[in-house]
Amino acid sequence: MAVVAPLTVKDYKSSVKPTWCPGCGDFGVLAATYKALAQMQLSLHETVFVSGIGCSSRFPYFMSTYGLHGLHGRSLPLAQGVKLAHPELTVFAVGGDGDMFSIGAGHLPHACARNVDITTICMDNSIYGLTKGQTSPTSLRGQKTKSTPYGAILEPMNPVMLALTYGASFVARAYSAKPQQLTQIIVEAVKHKGFAFVEVLSPCVEFNNTFNQLDAVVDIMDENHDPTDIERAMHLALTEAKTNLGIFYKVERPSYEQEFATLAPEKSEFNLDTFLNKYE
Amino acid sequence: MAVVAPLTVKDYKSSVKPTWCPGCGDFGVLAATYKALAQMQLSLHETVFVSGIGCSSRFPYFMSTYGLHGLHGRSLPLAQGVKLAHPELTVFAVGGDGDMFSIGAGHLPHACARNVDITTICMDNSIYGLTKGQTSPTSLRGQKTKSTPYGAILEPMNPVMLALTYGASFVARAYSAKPQQLTQIIVEAVKHKGFAFVEVLSPCVEFNNTFNQLDAVVDIMDENHDPTDIERAMHLALTEAKTNLGIFYKVERPSYEQEFATLAPEKSEFNLDTFLNKYE
Amino acid sequence: MSQGEIVMRIAGESGEGVISAGDIFTLAAAHLGHNVLTFRTYPAEIKGGHNWYQVRVGPKQVLSMGEKLDVLVAFNAEGYQKHLNEMREGGVIIYDPDLVTPEPNGFTSYPIPLTKIARTELDYVRGKNLVVLGALSGLFGLEPGSLESVVRTRLGRRAELLEKNLNALQAGYDYVRENVEKVDPYELGESADSGKRLVMSGNDALVAGALYAGCRMYAGYPITPASDIMEALAKELPKLGGAFLQAEDEIGAIAAVIGSSYTGVKSMTATSGPGFSLMQELLGLASMAEIPCVIVDAQRAGPSTGMPTKMEQSDLAFAINGGHGDTPRIVIAPGTVADTFYQTVNAFNLSEKYQMPVILLTDQSLAHRTETMSRPDLSRAPVVDRLKPTPEELETYARFAAGENGVSPMAVPGMEDGMYVAPGLEHDEYAHPKYDPETHVKMTEKRFRKLAAAAEEPIDIPRYGAEDAEIGIIGWGSSEGAIQEAVELATAEGYKVASIHPRLVNPLQPQVGEFIESVRTVIVPEVNYRGQFANHLAATFGFKPVRFTKYQGLPFSAGEIYRKVQEVANGSSSTANG
């Protein structure tokens, strides 16, 4: 085999031009992802991006890896199918806040609990972008959207807290406008063996432009935080004063696919004749 | 109107005989519910029991109130529909661990967050009873079931911790074999204005008889626990040494239906002519 | 082209104001008493992408979006290129000469330096679309005052912008008056009608119909092209003391609707194909437990996510046959915007009367096209409520004791002595679960007796064309106007053709069978691949319809249907699969 030149950011870009609005937070996430992948030299044909439906879920089209642009809310079970069938692949699940916490809310707890080795990137803009501006589970109380003309009456959900409670073995939060940290977190998430959940604050400039508010409040996490301390991680997640960025939690435990492989230590080919004997 | 005699336990019993296996934990939950309702003198025709599908979800048939025996996993959105349409009704959502944490997993976070004033009773037997013994989200690691012939590979989910994270405003755990506490918790849950989540340990004698194990470990909670302290409640929920019983958390905050009613302070009848004027 | 009528298309990049120019033109024309009908496309993306808007305006009721273009307004080169082949001979093209260099094409061309005027003269690039509006006003006799008043209401919120917009309007008007020599014959004549007319979209009419019918609870989940139904109700229901829920998904939405209706409140959800797919299991519960509910499916092109911004009539087979088991469902499809009001009322009425889910099938084109219409004739829209048990019936209340047409009186919580458990399981009259053969036979027949009774409801079936037709057309849904126009065309040309347009598409009314018997050949035009309505008709009446399907994500034009009639009349179309 010929010596292969290292892959550069350009190699991870597909020929499809992103169709997001100029200034959309998702551009930052895409750029950081290109960088993270190049940094790790992930092989294009052994990497799969799986998504749901939403502006953010267009992501796979902009990657030159394999991709599966699924259905609204279904990125996680689709991605788990990919990974369980072929554990040697590097699998990403990407999508929006509506995708993962509203219609997909039933899949997230189970994906986390199973600890399937997938990197999940949720581009949280606290709004439904693609359908042009309805309230999402992370919309703020009082936020006026097309479907809450009098202002939202619910408190926003807390993605990091959810992932911690669900038992995700890697939980982090990043911000589209802090590209270096974001890149590094993606790298860590991919390296992590097990389910990695990354919330990326990624404003929707069209329907909920929060760049200014976020710039004012986001704060990089205390460097001394021990990411194996679940109660401390939860405490940080519950703390409202600032929106911490960084890795909240990170522990190693066997993934579903690893555990599953050990159930029957000896593998064999299927033999119909033997199989049928028990029905004689 | 004639003076009405107080309702007794008998009045809450329907003519349908429970079809559960003799000894099933759900009998205890039913008995406690009869008692709690009698204690509160809840009116039969203004009370609705909504359920999903499962052994436990047969519950409404055994009550002489109104009932809605829904679909697997859908008790909570059905019950919310009932309550939002008619906030003066007393509404219960009842069902099993599979119903609420597996197929219904996507509805629970939202029902809690909305704080719709519903009393939810989850009869947790850590198994799928009605379908004869497959693993459930609360099955123990290593538990052999029909669908985990080699033993379950997942850690069980923690219902109380989930409800706390989701923002339920009342969270408690009881045990079918401790009927007095169970009755009292149901009474408190109904009195609570907002979403009340009660996990009841209710063993399946047929497929996962845990009465003995539970008798050995369950423990009534520290009397000094302050049920408004969320982090302390979470700490208790995460503590594995003993299975605490009692009220973990209880705070008052406005329910969805209360908040919604205030959005447009003045109500009026619909007038088609006025409505159409804007299209002239 | 009929006298005084114009088919105009405005095309450009999304973000250039194509839609708002179209909307303002349409409203202004309507205010002047003209009749209008519009069609709009959306680009696939939130921003950017090619976009066009079509309006047909004229003195008579406008039946379809029209076929050939009388006027094309091209904001950019793509807008010019893409639509040229749809121009009518003698048509007019308005374009920006700095962006478009037309080849010789035989059409009347009016170059207007839109961008230059907006940028240089007005210092207001985003005002391009108002310059166009001014120009159109000057060219085709649309009274400028009317445009101005629409601009004031629509764009008047920010005073500094309003002034800029009005200036742009004036600049466009002045430019054509001074620089363009009108050589085309198009002129919007005197307004035909002075009575006040409404300009509504299908979704607007649907919301009005639902509220009028008594809908006081809505639960839904956003999806194009149904979201604006939800958005309108989010605003209205709080004022009416109703209930509203943006649910976590469509399953939660339909569940909440069923829970609400179980308590007696008329309840609705609206979605499109993907969400409708998710609702199937709960619709079965509503069938079994006999709980009324109205489900709007604003169809878009499938399968799967498909083409979310394009129209298609391809959910029909699913609407009729969806859900496991033998599940009776009423399916209603409105034909026009005005009809959407009436059919929404019918949907609630039948749902309440027969205590079962009613699916209201619209589509992207109907949901978002606007039409001029009169205020609804309320004598044609009685409001029906569900049957309640009498005090005697409550004495030994049997929830599922059926009258002749299968309908049983329904108690609701709060009603003393009406307590019962609404079941997803098979059950006896008292709603107790029961699985013996006799019970299942009896209750299945009860459920389908209701469906059979619904087929006898006096729901109008419009009929167009000759009494003694040989060729029959049976259409459904949003193609009504195009078919009606085609029948008028064909009749004028001497063809013996007639069409009916049932709005109740399941169950089928007996008149549909009679119509089929009365003609030699039946053409079934529909915007889907399989010929789904043709299949339904064939399965019901056992005959061979001529399937006429289109599957481009676009509605039929009258001409397409007219040509199919010609083809069939001349024997060049096989009956098996036309």
Place this chain on the structure above:
Amino acid sequence: MSQGEIVMRIAGESGEGVISAGDIFTLAAAHLGHNVLTFRTYPAEIKGGHNWYQVRVGPKQVLSMGEKLDVLVAFNAEGYQKHLNEMREGGVIIYDPDLVTPEPNGFTSYPIPLTKIARTELDYVRGKNLVVLGALSGLFGLEPGSLESVVRTRLGRRAELLEKNLNALQAGYDYVRENVEKVDPYELGESADSGKRLVMSGNDALVAGALYAGCRMYAGYPITPASDIMEALAKELPKLGGAFLQAEDEIGAIAAVIGSSYTGVKSMTATSGPGFSLMQELLGLASMAEIPCVIVDAQRAGPSTGMPTKMEQSDLAFAINGGHGDTPRIVIAPGTVADTFYQTVNAFNLSEKYQMPVILLTDQSLAHRTETMSRPDLSRAPVVDRLKPTPEELETYARFAAGENGVSPMAVPGMEDGMYVAPGLEHDEYAHPKYDPETHVKMTEKRFRKLAAAAEEPIDIPRYGAEDAEIGIIGWGSSEGAIQEAVELATAEGYKVASIHPRLVNPLQPQVGEFIESVRTVIVPEVNYRGQFANHLAATFGFKPVRFTKYQGLPFSAGEIYRKVQEVANGSSSTANG
């Protein structure tokens, strides 16, 4: 009753060992070389409720569960009362005289004090069912050694119980030998067949077929009557290096199946109506993105939760027409247990070959009935894999570039240069989203070209009866045996009747149309209310079938179909809706 054949029903309270007695009897008979076919009901509840088991055993292949009962074993009074009216003249009733006091009824009665023997003599109340087995052995010539060996394998895990069980068996045998004077003619003759036969249920055969076809990933969610497919695969797949997931719900299950198959692994899920309803949206994704997958729907009586333990063939219309948009789906329905093996292999083959979802429709009766069968003839079961791109094709890989039959080579992750994004959106050859009319037309046609090609697949359509039939029967699914038997009966009586039993129920093969053309009248027997297959046939071929529907939650008997043939032959059945 044919020579040496017995139709036996065992009835009692759930928990009394009705099912296990039936199973042991069946296995013992099969081991002796008899042919068997069973039918079992389940009570609605986990414990308690009335329960019965039917086995038909005889020297020839058993085609259906039989109609009249030769032998009824009543464990209790209910078991006696409920089934009396199904006895054949001259039949035998075995009952416990301490629980049942029969009225004079003209049948041969053998009172056996089951409870007394079990309790007093054996001090083992739960041994009642083994006492019965011993008695049956003594009465009908079923060699006791064979029963004993089955008891040893089935109940031998706990040694102390085994002994008790064997004693009970002996006690029953001894009791009838000593106390009962046999006066009936029933005797299981010499075993017909000495070759080793399999005794399998439909679900067993399905699991074998799936693994043989190469299924290496299963994701599912428990539901009756499909759960045991999942349970078997949970055991087998770890040993084969495959993957398995009990998902959080059926949506998660089918999503995981699609994700897995996207990587090239043959994948399956199995469910029943309620779960199938939930899968509709994702099936549309598999259609659009052209991802193979096999979905088993083990039908039960609907709608909604319906009667979860009863059979029905009422998901057919939904299987064919389900999902929003124009969604092509292949639907296959096996006719017998043995056929379930072959059709499962076919399901995988067609799914892989045509890259689309294949729905395998079984039902509660087929899933759980057991039949004797030979080992599969593997020459009838080739295994097909999906088309992969060649190195040349990968050079400028276009995922959706279609060959003649619409099929495109499919790359999978791990394949260099095959990278593409599987889309739920409409797309061009390169899988890029595209919404223009031409693309949608082209791709819709591509998807349906695959469906049309599947109709030409050489899948056997069994045909029974006369060559020159005037009355045709077209059946589907688990009623194959009953129809075959009815045709044999009718032919013997001189009726000119024939039946075909397509297993490919969508798309329909051309032979089906030819058969319809060849006969005067077509009867379509099916266990649902609407006549769903009849509708599908009528929609496809444009004719008026005679609908013959049953909707009691029970399968057809041969006699019912035979009588319908008589009725139609004698002109007493209308063609419109028989």
